[in-house]
Every structure is written in structure tokens, then in C-alpha cells.
Amino acid sequence: MSQLAENLIKEWWARPLPKVIPREVDLLNFHNLPVKKIVSIVGFRRSGKTYTLLDLAAKIGQKNCVYINFEDERIPQKINLLTDITDSLTELSGKKSFTLLFDEIQNIPGWETWARRIAETTNHKLFITGSSSRLASSDLPTNLRGRSLTVEIKPLNFREFLKFKNTDFSSLPKPELLNLTREYITYGGFPEIVLVEEGKKLLIIDEYYKTFLTRDVIERHKIRNSETLVSLIKLLLNSSYYTASKLTGDLKSAGFDAGKATTTRYLSFLQESFFLKTGKLHSPSVKNRLKAAQKPYFIDNFFLSRYSTEFSQNLGRLMENTVAQNLSNFYYWRDYQGHEIDFVIQRVESTEELIQVSFVSNKSEINKRETENLAKAARILKCQNLTLITWDLDGKIEKGNFLINLISLPKWLMEFPLESK
Known part of the structure; x- marks a missing residue:
């Protein structure tokens, strides 16, 4: 023995x-x-x-x-x-x-x-x-x-987050619910970080980030130029869209000798480790999908709020990243005039749902462009299921011949299980 x-x-x-x-x-x-x-x-x-x-x-x-x-x-x-x-x-x-x-x-x-x-x-x-x-x-x-x-296994979803907080969603006063929602989209859902006092959260996420970089990317893939990788991640955390060519150009402008092949390889390592997931352009053309910019999303919001200088305080971006974490298969839609939809849920040959995310609390704050984009995409993609995820507004609004469902982020997170889409 x-x-x-x-x-x-x-x-x-x-x-x-x-x-x-x-x-x-x-x-x-x-x-x-x-x-x-x-x-x-x-x-x-x-x-x-x-x-x-x-x-x-x-x-x-x-x-x-x-x-x-x-x-x-x-x-x-x-x-x-x-x-x-x-x-x-x-x-x-x-x-x-x-x-x-x-x-x-x-x-x-x-x-x-x-x-x-x-x-x-x-x-x-x-x-x-x-x-x-x-x-x-x-x-x-x-x-x-x-x-x-x-x-x-992903970081805690919102229902699990509330369970770890020993809190019942149905009995929460609205101000307390919104405070917890803000905490969730800011500090994320890593179990240890959810349970620890606020003063220690930054130390722990820094440790997670360092360990992920070292063990899951640098050591596993024998990367010798780790500074290029770290700079690439910083670019992603501060980008709404990216292409391998644009990232490579930005790295070269910053003094890094990185080719497009290296950038593409590093991106695949980040996806393989679950750190990065991407939204691709919804298009019937395979060529267009491959050429178009992709939208970066991250496994946990704390990486955005901690390390992104562009989006750390942007609640709309944090909301969008949270929604992306709960969707398993999605695209984004954009036409040549710049009209855009955050999430297109596609099932085989038909579009199941169009989702827009916006940090609004009442109907007067809803940007006219948000509803116009939903209506236009709905006509083109022949979809009747339109959703606008808000901060704390529920209801319905009409736009042209379409009815748009308004649902607050905490309610959406409670009703839609992880990997539901």
C-alpha cells in the first residue's frame, strides 16, 4: 500500500x-x-x-x-x-x-x-x-x-447571494433590496467575499486576481511575457467592444511587442479559464460575425468595479455585466446606423427575446433611443418578446406596434435562474 x-x-x-x-x-x-x-x-x-x-x-x-x-x-x-x-x-x-x-x-x-x-x-x-x-x-x-x-459552478447568483446574507427577498423593504442589489453588482458573488466584512473584500479580490493570473494562465500556458497579458486584461476591462486587431494595436502603442496571433491566443486562455465571455454580433452572415467587434463580459462584477478605471462606478455597465452572467447563449445586435440591442436570445432559426439594460428608475428617465432600438430590432428580427431591464421600474410601455416589458434588475435576477436562457 x-x-x-x-x-x-x-x-x-x-x-x-x-x-x-x-x-x-x-x-x-x-x-x-x-x-x-x-x-x-x-x-x-x-x-x-x-x-x-x-x-x-x-x-x-x-x-x-x-x-x-x-x-x-x-x-x-x-x-x-x-x-x-x-x-x-x-x-x-x-x-x-x-x-x-x-x-x-x-x-x-x-x-x-x-x-x-x-x-x-x-x-x-x-x-x-x-x-x-x-x-x-x-x-x-x-x-x-x-x-x-x-x-x-459560477459565483453566487442573486438568489444564492440573498441566502448567504440570510435574507428573504419577499420581506425586504424596497430601499434595503436596492442596497443589496447595489452591493451584489459592485462586489460580485464570490462566496467568501459575500460573507466577509467590507474592509477585507479588496484584499481577497486582489488575491483571487493574482492567483488566477499566475496559476490558471501564466503557469498553465507557460507565458513568459506576463506584462503583455496583464495589459491586455486592463484593455478588456475598460472596453465596451474589442477586436483582436484593435487590442494588438493598442498593445503596440503602449510599447508591447505583441502580434495578433499572441493576442488571440491570450484571449482564448482568458475564456478557457472562465474569466472572459463574449457577446458576438447577431448576423445571418458568418463573415460579418467573425469580423465584427465582440463585447467583453467578466465572470464576476468585482473585477470590473475593482480594476476598471472606465466602468468601476458605471452602474449601467455593471448591470449589463450581471445580466450577461445569467445568460448562457446570446448575441448583441447593431445596424449600420448604430442602433443597438444589448442581448439577442436566439433559438435555432428564431429570435426568442430582445433584452436592453438601462439604469433608470422611472419612465421619464427612459431614453427614447432605448425603446426605438428595441422596436426597430423587433421588426427586423421578427420578435415580439421585448424586455427592458431597469434599476427599479416594473411595468409595460408601448412603442409603435410593440409592447415592451419593464422589469427591475432584482426582480429579473430572482425570476430567471442561472443559465435560463
Whole structure:
């Protein structure tokens, strides 16, 4: 029996489990599936993947599983340790069926081959986590596709945020609700940051940012010129739109020797780590979609309010980023005259909904351009479902032959679950 594997298992069995505030994603549902699958839990660093695993451990019983964090400096990055762990589990317990909870397993070279063998030849259930989209089922090696399911853990959505605050939405006075909404769109939804006192929030987000840059981008992709990467992120955080060519030009103007290929590669790394997601132009022309500027959105609003000099106090931009976090598949729309819609929700051949976001509190504040853009896009895209997300205004307004639904941001966040669109 491997001494290291034995020590890791015994440490886990003796370890008291922390108190976990349940999230809306319950891994027990995946644990009890009738069909055996590798469950891949992905998401940005510190979004709650580990605590979601520990919540599952508490529900199935700590002695029926083992949790290993492969970022532990004691653990050699060698594939034989994975086999040592499963062999030691059987020797220590006499059982041949365990739930394996393996955190940041992508640090072990060749883990995919081992995972396939476990899935095909044993009774173990395997849950793996990582801070890279390469662990998503669509991006896994060919030999694991069809054998896995992907669960993405994001920072807290607004319902979870209120739960962590021990607050009931239905009983909140409006001023308090708006104060909490402002806190949420300013400081974001990282669980630790939500729970900690305000004076420590900046220190923690700085630590998250540094760790994300170092471990998930610079070290993982062996980037030697980290200053170019940091400058690229600053440009994105201060941009409403971007193209790889424009970013490359801005970097060169700032004195960085970066080519378009490098810029494109760095952008892919930021998306792979879940830090960046983009809104692409809605167009029937593939060529137009590829050439057009993209809109940058970020995994958590605190990165915007902390590091963006352009948008840190812009509540409209923070609202828009919050809405983007809750949408899984969207475009933006813009015509040649500059009329624009923030979000187009497309389903196969039809447009399901048009969404505009605006920091307004009463109808007199609504910019005429916002409603005109919605009506124009609705005519062109043949869509009747028009939504204007406001700060704290609910109701309906007519524009031409169209009815526009007004819904306040907190109400929209409560009614629309994460990944609902």
C-alpha cells in the first residue's frame, strides 16, 4: 500500500467537514443517476467548486468517499498516485465502490486514461473539478466523450447571494433590496467575499486576481511575457467592444511587442479559464460575425468595479455585466446606423427575446433611443418578446406596434435562474 495514498485517505476520513451553505446546484442529483458518468465540475477559481464537493461528501457520508486536492504541494504529479489511491481505499475498507472527489485533477498528466479505466472497469463514481473549460465534456479528449457530464459552478447568483446574507427577498423593504442589489453588482458573488466584512473584500479580490493570473494562465500556458497579458486584461476591462486587431494595436502603442496571433491566443486562455465571455454580433452572415467587434463580459462584477478605471462606478455597465452572467447563449445586435440591442436570445432559426439594460428608475428617465432600438430590432428580427431591464421600474410601455416589458434588475435576477436562457 502506498504510504502517501494511505495518509491522504486517513487524513480525509478524520477531517471535520466545514459547514456548507447549500447552493442551487446539488451534486447528489448527479451522484444518483441511473447511468454511470464521470461528472466534471468546472468554473472559475474560488467560485465554490470545492464546497459543492464537500456538500456532496456530507450527504453521502464521508467514509463512502475520498476528497483529494491535487494542488496540495505534497502530492507528486504522477498518474500512478491515482491508482494507489483507489487500491488503498479497497485495502483500508474492504469495499470496492467509492465516490472519488478529485479537485484540480488536470494537474496530473495522463489523468484521462486513468479516468476512462475507472469509468469502464470499476464501480467507483468519479467527480472531478478544474478551473479550465478543458474539463468540460465537449473539450475532453475523444476517449472520454460520451462518458462524462459537465456541471459549471459560477459565483453566487442573486438568489444564492440573498441566502448567504440570510435574507428573504419577499420581506425586504424596497430601499434595503436596492442596497443589496447595489452591493451584489459592485462586489460580485464570490462566496467568501459575500460573507466577509467590507474592509477585507479588496484584499481577497486582489488575491483571487493574482492567483488566477499566475496559476490558471501564466503557469498553465507557460507565458513568459506576463506584462503583455496583464495589459491586455486592463484593455478588456475598460472596453465596451474589442477586436483582436484593435487590442494588438493598442498593445503596440503602449510599447508591447505583441502580434495578433499572441493576442488571440491570450484571449482564448482568458475564456478557457472562465474569466472572459463574449457577446458576438447577431448576423445571418458568418463573415460579418467573425469580423465584427465582440463585447467583453467578466465572470464576476468585482473585477470590473475593482480594476476598471472606465466602468468601476458605471452602474449601467455593471448591470449589463450581471445580466450577461445569467445568460448562457446570446448575441448583441447593431445596424449600420448604430442602433443597438444589448442581448439577442436566439433559438435555432428564431429570435426568442430582445433584452436592453438601462439604469433608470422611472419612465421619464427612459431614453427614447432605448425603446426605438428595441422596436426597430423587433421588426427586423421578427420578435415580439421585448424586455427592458431597469434599476427599479416594473411595468409595460408601448412603442409603435410593440409592447415592451419593464422589469427591475432584482426582480429579473430572482425570476430567471442561472443559465435560463
